Every structure is written in structure tokens, then in C-alpha cells.
Amino acid sequence: MSKLNRKQDALDYHANGRPGKIAVVPTKPTNSQRDLSLAYSPGVAEPCLKIAENKDDAYKYTAKGNLVAVISNGTAVLGLGDIGPEGGKPVMEGKGLLFKIFADIDVFDLELNTKNVDDFVRTVKLLEPTFGGINLEDIKAPECFEIERRLKEEMCIPVMHDDQHGTAIISGAALINACELQQKKLEEVKIVVNGAGAAAISCSRIYISLGAKPENIVMIDRSGVIRKDRENLDALKGEFATDRDIHTLEEAIRDADVFIGLSAADVLSGDMLKTMRKNPIVFAMANPNPEIAYDLAVQTRQDVVMATGRSDYPNQVNNVLGFPYIFRGALDVRATAINEEMKLAAVYAIAKLAKEPVPESVNLAYNINNLKFGKDYIIPKPTDPRLITEVAPAVAKAAITSGVARAEIADWEAYKDNLRKRLGLDDVLMRDLSAAARQHPKRVVFAEADHYKILKAAQIVRDEGIAEPILLGNKEKIQQIIRENALDLHQVPIIDPFEESDTPRFKQYEESLYKKRQRRGLTLNEAHKFMFDRNYFGASMVEFGEADCLISGLTKNYATTIRPALHVIGTNAGCRIAGMYMMLTKKGPVFLGDTTVNKNPTEEELVDITVSLYDAVRKMNIEPKIALLSYSNFGSNDGETPNKMRNAVKKLHEKYPHIVVDGEMQGNFAINNQMLVENFPFSQLNGKPANVLVFPNLESGNIAYKLLQELGEAEAVGPILLGLKKPVHVLQLGSSVREIVNMVTIAVVDVQSRER
Ligand SMILES: NC(=O)C1=CN([C@@H]2O[C@H](COP(=O)(O)OP(=O)(O)OC[C@H]3O[C@@H](n4cnc5c(N)ncnc54)[C@H](OP(=O)(O)O)[C@@H]3O)[C@@H](O)[C@H]2O)C=CC1
Ligand SMILES: CC(=O)C(=O)O
Numbered sequence: 001m002s003k004l005n006r007k008q009d010a011l012d013y014h015a016n017g018r019p020g021k022i023a024v025v026p027t028k029p030t031n032s033q034r035d036l037s038l039a040y041s042p043g044v045a046e047p048c049l050k051i052a053e054n055k056d057d058a059y060k061y062t063a064k065g066n067l068v069a070v071i072s073n074g075t076a077v078l079g080l081g082d083i084g085p086e087g088g089k090p091v092m093e094g095k096g097l098l099f100k101i102f103a104d105i106d107v108f109d110l111e112l113n114t115k116n117v118d119d120f121v122r123t124v125k126l127l128e129p130t131f132g133g134i135n136l137e138d139i140k141a142p143e144c145f146e147i148e149r150r151l152k153e154e155m156c157i158p159v160m161h162d163d164q165h166g167t168a169i170i171s172g173a174a175l176i177n178a179c180e181l182q183q184k185k186l187e188e189v190k191i192v193v194n195g196a197g198a199a200a201i202s203c204s205r206i207y208i209s210l211g212a213k214p215e216n217i218v219m220i221d222r223s224g225v226i227r228k229d230r231e232n233l234d235a236l237k238g239e240f241a242t243d244r245d246i247h248t249l250e251e252a253i254r255d256a257d258v259f260i261g262l263s264a265a266d267v268l269s270g271d272m273l274k275t276m277r278k279n280p281i282v283f284a285m286a287n288p289n290p291e292i293a294y295d296l297a298v299q300t301r302q303d304v305v306m307a308t309g310r311s312d313y314p315n316q317v318n319n320v321l322g323f324p325y326i327f328r329g330a331l332d333v334r335a336t337a338i339n340e341e342m343k344l345a346a347v348y349a350i351a352k353l354a355k356e357p358v359p360e361s362v363n364l365a366y367n368i369n370n371l372k373f374g375k376d377y378i379i380p381k382p383t384d385p386r387l388i389t390e391v392a393p394a395v396a397k398a399a400i401t402s403g404v405a406r407a408e409i410a411d412w413e414a415y416k417d418n419l420r421k422r423l424g425l426d427d428v429l430m431r432d433l434s435a436a437a438r439q440h441p442k443r444v445v446f447a448e449a450d451h452y453k454i455l456k457a458a459q460i461v462r463d464e465g466i467a468e469p470i471l472l473g474n475k476e477k478i479q480q481i482i483r484e485n486a487l488d489l490h491q492v493p494i495i496d497p498f499e500e501s502d503t504p505r506f507k508q509y510e511e512s513l514y515k516k517r518q519r520r521g522l523t524l525n526e527a528h529k530f531m532f533d534r535n536y537f538g539a540s541m542v543e544f545g546e547a548d549c550l551i552s553g554l555t556k557n558y559a560t561t562i563r564p565a566l567h568v569i570g571t572n573a574g575c576r577i578a579g580m581y582m583m584l585t586k587k588g589p590v591f592l593g594d595t596t597v598n599k600n601p602t603e604e605e606l607v608d609i610t611v612s613l614y615d616a617v618r619k620m621n622i623e624p625k626i627a628l629l630s631y632s633n634f635g636s637n638d639g640e641t642p643n644k645m646r647n648a649v650k651k652l653h654e655k656y657p658h659i660v661v662d663g664e665m666q667g668n669f670a671i672n673n674q675m676l677v678e679n680f681p682f683s684q685l686n687g688k689p690a691n692v693l694v695f696p697n698l699e700s701g702n703i704a705y706k707l708l709q710e711l712g713e714a715e716a717v718g719p720i721l722l723g724l725k726k727p728v729h730v731l732q733l734g735s736s737v738r739e740i741v742n743m744v745t746i747a748v749v750d751v752q753s754r755e756r
């Protein structure tokens with residue numbers, strides 16, 4: 001894409017639809033007159049009076065405790081300089097957006113039309129009743145230092161100038177890790193800091209707290225190297241003045257180990273970079289354009305560890321990794337400040353996280369196979385879902401131990417769960433199922449092991465103790481994929497049916513298949529040939545107890561995958577085979593069926609499918625509440641589908657009175673229990689919304705789950721195959737690694753439940 005297009009895209013992004021990037025969203029019901037009278041007059045008077053009696057109740061009855069002000073006067077907006085408060089507003093809205101999506105913190109962005117420190121401080125101080133915290137942003141040095149110092153002294157809520165401390169924390173974490181990778185000691189490295197403003201001074205201070213020696217730091221501003229003999233040197237820059245006989249960046253950079261850029265675009269040339277020591281570290285953090293372009297740096301020095309503030313290159317050293325979680329931790333313990341202890345706790349938590357195995361969702365987001373700690377991955381990616389559960393608790397703990405917290409956190413695991421929930425990362429059910437699977441891991445045979453995603457998933461389930469994988473396929477090919485992707489699958493058995501054809505088990509498998517299918521036209525010779533198909537071979541392993549379950553379907557269509565299982569294993573007596581999807585929604589898990597097998601089930605078949613769904617959901621320790629869906633509510637329409645669903649419900653009520661099931665009903669009534677109760681108080685689904693939805697036909701079930709999945713409303717786990725005598729689970733064509741792992745987990749729990 002040309003630069004010009006990108007510029008237009010950015011403008012369109014901001015202008016299209018509702019202008020800007022953020023909005024205010026009500027958090028309470030506003031459907032009825034009653035709701036409104038509670039939200040506003042007269043009901044609102046009650047919390048007002050409580051708060052008037054005790055100011056702290058503002059945290060209980062208002063949004064204060066989760067509301068941060070992002071405040072700027074637009075004097076140092078990114079590296080764009082003093083572009084005024086209105087000019088800075090898109091950045092401040094952007095920070096608001098990041099606070100929200102990464103830490104569920106609500107933000108009002110406030111752009112102040114003043115360069116006067118007193119006016120700025122007075123205005124912000126007056127806002128204390130409104131906010132739980134203050135994030136100062138893009139205010140130029142030296143005013144930003146005095147503004148922050150005074151506000152910290154005079155306010156009882158946490159105040160942090162993000163360009164100073166957010167940047168210091170992230171680059172500190174990155175520097176620790178870069179030094180380790182480049183085999184340098186922070187205590188010994190020679191650091192050149194280009195820029196002497198808000199970010200540069202605070203970063204240099206934190207590097208010293210982390211071990212760097214002040215005498216090893218040289219700082220440069222627009223006038224060149226900050227030397228002790230400079231006239232009118234202010235105290236802030238004076239802190240880093242040198243008496244070395246150097247005057248320019250060119251002179252300073254020679255033999256330096258580390259370049260820190262917090263100034264302006266393109267000030268470091270390739271030639272200058274060449275003069276740095278072996279294994280240099282370059283953090284060119286000016287935004288939007290770094291002090292040296294990423295490509296130029298890595299082409300000039302192959303031994304460099306290179307980072308920028310941008311998201312389109314590896315190693316984005318940007319305060320977005322910090323401010324959402326630092327404030328999250330501070331707000332959650334009602335900290336009165338963000339102090340040194342909290343900042344250092346954040347540094348170490350971020351640095352440590354970079355060394356942990358990377359979640360598959362992050363690999364996928366960046367389209368990278370196996371992101372690993374190394375020169376191209378020195379700090380976590382901003383989309384890493386673990387940042388909130390690692391950094392926020394570390395900050396909150398440090399606030400408590402350093403004595404600035406006004407609230408305690410008793411149960412840290414529950415706190416982490418709550419953080420995940422905030423971001424909708426809360427697959428409690430999946431986590432419970434994983435925990436259950438880990439109790440008694442099972443042998444899972446993968447029919448398509450000659451595929452990277454399957455091998456990666458196999459590694460994950462083995463690492464996590466969920467399953468013992470067995471790989472089916474060509475040994476050489478599988479081993480090559482393992483090698484190329486540095487996967488750890490040592491000692492995992494690999495079986496190639498083509499190498500098995502003379503073995504007793506192959507004979508046993510083909511004879512068994514022949515016996516089952518001889519009266520359906522199958523010859524022994526054909527049964528022999530079928531067994532080279534890994535779906536037949538894998539299903540036979542399950543049938544003969546050499547594996548506990550089979551996972552397949554990544555590369556073949558559903559029918560082709562399921563047929564061998566039906567031929568080799570078969571269905572439970574009197575059982576109808578059906579497919580169920582588990583949708584992990586923000587409102588909890590919802591099970592949909594049949595989404596994969598029965599095209600247009602009859603009333604009787606719907607009864608069987610409902611019973612299968614009921615049994616499967618109960619096996620997951622969830623009490624099923626089942627709705628049979630249609631376009632009509634309890635007889636409001638007469639049509640083929642409503643009649644079919646209504647009659648199926650009648651049969652279910654007669655035959656299975658213990659099952660909580662009702663219908664026919666429309667989808668919204670099924671999941672909005674208030675609406676259901678108000679309009680149909682006689683319904684069996686009283687008290688809780690339905691968590692199992694039965695569809696009239698394959699079309700509607702399939703459309704529903706795909707729409708939910710694509711609209712980002714829910715993660716789909718499935719299809720979970722119901723009704724087979726032994727566990728075989730069929731993946732969706734092209735499933736992600738995460739989906740495969742989820743499916744294996746379900747399969748293992750399925751095996752366990754059959755053993756009970
Ligand atoms: N990646 C990240 O997370 C972050 C990046 N930044 C980036 O850092 C830069 C500075 O931000 P901030 O500290 O808030 O701004 P300030 O205005 O407080 O500081 C800017 C500093 O850069 C110096 N400077 C400007 N041009 C040059 C140059 N050509 N050579 C040497 N020094 C120069 C200025 O020198 P003088 O003092 O002489 O005016 C000043 O000291 C921006 O580009 C910003 O985008 C900032 C925060 C976070
Ligand atoms: C990232 C940031 O805060 C800045 O560049 O100013």
C-alpha cells in the first residue's frame with residue numbers, strides 16, 4: 001500500500017461513521033420506565049445522599065473507580081511536537097481506546113487549552129472527584145515534570161505521566177532482555193540517549209534503578225551532547241550531563257552498546273550505527289517514525305537487536321504495553337499513587353513474560369508460527385492476553401506492600417479470573433475442562449499429523465498434560481515439520497499405516513471392518529485397502545483400545561471424516577448421531593445442535609437429538625436448560641417448522657419430564673429470560689436463560705453458529721460429535737491450533753465421562 005493510501009485510510013478510519021474512536025456506553029438496563037426512574041430522578045437521589053455522607057462511596061455507586069482521565073495540552077504529541085490540544089485529541093482518544101480494549105478501563109480524554117503550568121495543575125486538581133486516576137499524556141518537557149510532581153503531591157488518586165513512566169517501564173523491560181540476548185551487562189553497557197525530554201529523562205532514570213551506571217549514559221538534545229560546561233543547563237538535563245569531550249551524536253555513538261531514541265525521525269544514520277560496538281541494541285522509539293528505519297538498521301548491522309515504537313515491525317517498544325495494566329492494578333487496590341515499587345514490579349513482570357511460551361492466539365494475530373524469546377521477540381506483543389493477568393497483579397501487589405493501597409486483594413487467583421472476565425477472555429468452562437482433562441490425560445490419535453497445526457496442538461496438549469498424542473502419517477514428513485518448526489515432540493509415537501500392513505494389528509483391523517461391513521458389500525480386499533486411510537486406521541485403534549479417541553477433519557470434509565468412524569466404531573444402540581457446538585459467549589457457554597449432521601430432522605429425531613445434547617451438556621457438569629427454536633413463540637404461528645418443534649417439545653415433556661425444555665420459541669426469548677418470563681410466564685425455562693438451543697434443521701443451526709463466530713460474539717468449540725460408541729471428534733476444515741487444542745480437551749473429557 002502506498003504511503004498516500006495509508007494516509008487516506010487513516011483519515012477515513014477516523015471520519016467514517018460516527019466521527020472519532022470512542023463513545024459513552026450505559027452499563028445498566030434502560031429498557032423500561034422503571035429503569036429510567038432508577039438511573040435518574042427520583043432513584044438517583046439515593047446514591048447521591050450516600051456519597052454525600054461518605055465520599056468513598058463514589059467508588060461503590062459511580063464509575064469513578066474505573067474511570068481514568070487522559071489529559072494533554074498537545075505540546076509534545078508523539079514526535080509531532082506542539083500541535084495544540086485539538087491536534088492531540090485523536091491520540092488521546094486512541095489512548096482511551098487502548099485503555100478500554102486492553103484493560104477495560106473507561107476514559108474521558110481531556111485536552112486543555114493552556115501551556116501555563118499553574119492553570120494546568122489547578123484544572124486537573126479540580127477534577128479529582130470525577131476520576132479514579134490521571135494519565136498525563138504528550139505534555140512537553142520540562143513543564144511535564146513540574147505538572148506531574150505537583151499533581152502527585154496534591155492529589156490522592158494515582159497520577160502518571162505516561163510518556164515518562166510508561167515508556168520507561170516498557171523500555172526498561174526490553175533493555176533487560178536485550179542485554180541478556182546480546183550477552184551484555186546492564187551495569188557495564190554504554191548508553192546513548194537521543195532526546196532529553198519527558199521520555200528520555202524518565203527512561204534514563206529507570207535504567208539506573210535497574211543497574212545502569214549514570215556515568216555510562218550520554219544524553220543528547222537538539223543542541224547536541226549535554227555537557228557539564230553547557231551554559232544555562234537546567235537541573236533535569238544537568239542530571240545526565242557528561243564531562244567527556246564529545247559534542248555530537250556521531251561522536252557519542254562510537255563504541256556505544258545501546259542507542260535509545262526518544263527524539264525525532266531519522267537522526268541516526270546507517271554509518272553511525274556501523275560505529276557501535278559488537279551486538280548493539282537500538283531502541284528507536286520516536287513516533288510515528290523512528291530515529292532510524294527498522295529495515296535500514298537490520299540491514300546495516302546483522303548483530304543488532306532492534307526495536308521501534310511501531311506495531312508494524314518486530315519488537316514494538318511502546319508504552320501501550322504498560323499504561324493499561326499499570327492503571328488496572330492501581331485502580332483495583334485504590335492506590336493513592338503509582339510509585340517506584342509499582343513501576344519496577346511492572347518492568348520485571350513484562351520482562352519475564354517475554355520468556356514464557358507464547359499463546360497461540362498471539363502467533364495467529366501476527367501470522368507467525370512459533371514466536372519465541374529471541375532477537376525478534378524481546379518483549380511481549382501488545383495483543384498478548386496474559387499481560388493483564390501478569391502485569392496488573394504485579395502492580396497491585398507492589399502497591400499493597402509499599403503501603404499506597406487503600407483496598408486489599410485477598411484471593412489473587414480470583415482476581416486474575418476477574419481480569420480475564422473483564423476482557424471476555426474468561427473461558428471458565430474451557431479452563432475447567434482443561435483441569436478435568438489434566439486429571440486423567442488420555443491417548444489421542446491424530447489422523448492428520450503431517451500438518452503443522454496438528455503437531456503444534458499435539459505439542460500443546462502434551463505440554464499441558466491434557467493428552468498423550470499418537471501421530472499418524474508419514475514418519476519422514478512429520479519429523480521434517482517438527483524439525484522446521486522447532487516443535488518439541490520427542491518420544492511421541494509416530495505410526496505410518498503403510499509400514500503396518502504386515503502386522504497382526506493391521507490384519508485384526510481389516511478383519512473387524514470386513515465383519516462389520518461384509519453384508520453391506522465390502523470385500524476383505526477392500527477392507528485391507530481402506531485400512532491405509534488414516535481415518536480408518538485411527539478409528540480402529542480406538543475400537544481396539546490402542547488409543548482412547550481420534551481427532552481428524554482438519555483437511556477433509558466432514559462426511560469423509562465421519563464415515564470411517566461410523567463404519568469402524570458405529571453408533572450407540574438407539575442413538576442418533578448429531579453435532580453440537582459449544583459457543584463461549586460473554587454471557588457464558590451456550591450449546592447449539594444439531595449443527596453438522598441431520599439435514600432436516602423429524603419430530604422423533606429432534607427428540608433424540610435433544611436427549612443427546614442434554615446428556616452431553618450434563619457430562620460437562622452444566623445443568624441444561626433447553627429451548628427448541630423456531631420463528632414462532634408457543635403456537636403464535638402455524639407452519640411446518642413451528643409445528644414440528646412444538647410437537648417435539650410435547651413429546652419431550654411426556655417422555656422425559658426430568659429434562660428442562662420448552663418451545664417452540666424465538667431465539668431472543670430463549671436467551672433473554674426477562675423477556676420470556678414477562679411474556680410467557682408459564683414457560684419451563686423460568687429463572688435462567690436457555691443454555692442449549694435446538695435448531696429445526698441443519699441450515700439454521702449452521703448459519704447461527706457461523707454468524708456468532710464471525711461477528712466475534714463467541715468462540716466456537718466443536719463440532720462435538722454425539723452418539724458414537726467410542727469418542728471420535730471431527731474438526732472443522734481449517735481449524736486453528738487453539739480450536740484443535742479445545743477439541744482435544746473435549747475429547748479427553750468425553751473419554752473420562754464414558755469411564756465413569
Ligand atoms: N515508543 C514509545 O512508547 C514512546 C515514544 N515517545 C517518542 O519520544 C519522542 C519524545 O517524546 P517526549 O519525550 O514526550 O517529548 P518532549 O518534547 O518532552 O522531548 C523531546 C526531546 O527530543 C529532543 N529532540 C527533538 N529533536 C531532536 C533531534 N533532532 N536531536 C536530538 N534531540 C532532539 C528535544 O530536544 P530539546 O530538549 O533540545 O528540545 C527534547 O529533549 C517522541 O517522538 C515520542 O513519539 C515518547 C513516549 C513514548
Ligand atoms: C507512544 C507515545 O505515548 C508517544 O509516542 O508519545
Ligand SMILES: [Mg+2]
Pocket residue numbers: 078137138162163
Ligand atoms: Mg505519548
